Amino acid sequence: MSRVVTPGTVVEPTLLDEKRNNYLGALVVKGERAGLAYVDITTGEYATTELHAKPSVGDAQDGKKAIWRLVHEELERLQVAELLVTESFKSYLAIDAHITVYENWRFDLDNARRLLQEQFQVASLAGFGCEGKPLAIRAAGA
Numbered sequence: 001m002s003r004v005v006t007p008g009t010v011v012e013p014t015l016l017d018e019k020r021n022n023y024l025g026a027l028v029v030k031g032e033r034a035g036l037a038y039v040d041i042t043t044g045e046y047a048t049t050e051l052h053a054k055p056s057v058g059d060a061q062d063g064k065k066a067i068w069r070l071v072h073e074e075l076e077r078l079q080v081a082e083l084l085v086t087e088s089f090k091s092y093l094a095i096d097a098h099i100t101v102y103e104n105w106r107f108d109l110d111n112a113r114r115l116l117q118e119q120f121q122v123a124s125l126a127g128f129g130c131e132g133k134p135l136a137i138r139a140a141g142a
Contacts, residue, residue, distance in 0.1 A: 021045065025080035025097075026139040028107050029089055032067050035135025037142075038078055048140040050133045068092055084142050102142055109134050112141020 025038040037048035051074065053066035075083065075095050082098040086107060090099055105111065116125055116137065130137050 021079075023078050023080040024082050024084070025075065025078065026084040026102075026107075026142040027071065027075075027089060028086075028135045028138045028142075029067060029071065029092075030135060032064065033135055034067050034071050035133065035137070035139035036071070036074060037136065037140035038080060048128075048130065048133075048136040050136045106142045107138045108141075109138050112138045115141045 021040045022042055023038045023040050025036060028035040032053040034051045035048070036051065037046075039046040051067065051070045053064075053070055072093075072095065075093075075097070080095075080097045082100055083093070083095065084100050084102050084106075085093065086104050087101050090101055093099060113125065116128075116130075117123065120128070122128075125131055125137065130140070
């Protein structure tokens, strides 16, 4: 039997830096918004959020650049060991982390919501502050 270990799923203490978290993150970007979820499976820490860029008036391209700046700043702050993305986002990322490309369906909103509700054994994600944050739900579900 083989076991696949990626940078975000390492749990062996001898392979980890005890002074920093070992985050596995997931990212979804749509227009001027991004959903980001991250977990450290060694500590159980888990969080998800949505980021919103404010473009210059009349400059839609500025909004797209701004969201990627926000994403990069947050990923740099977190220092994720591994990031799950779809193929379409991979080219936008210049980070010091292992990038794992997942199929688009893994980031589907209905699928993600169902998986999270099953994982946390809840009927709603409202108690987690996720309601009204579809990109955060999509990232967390992936």
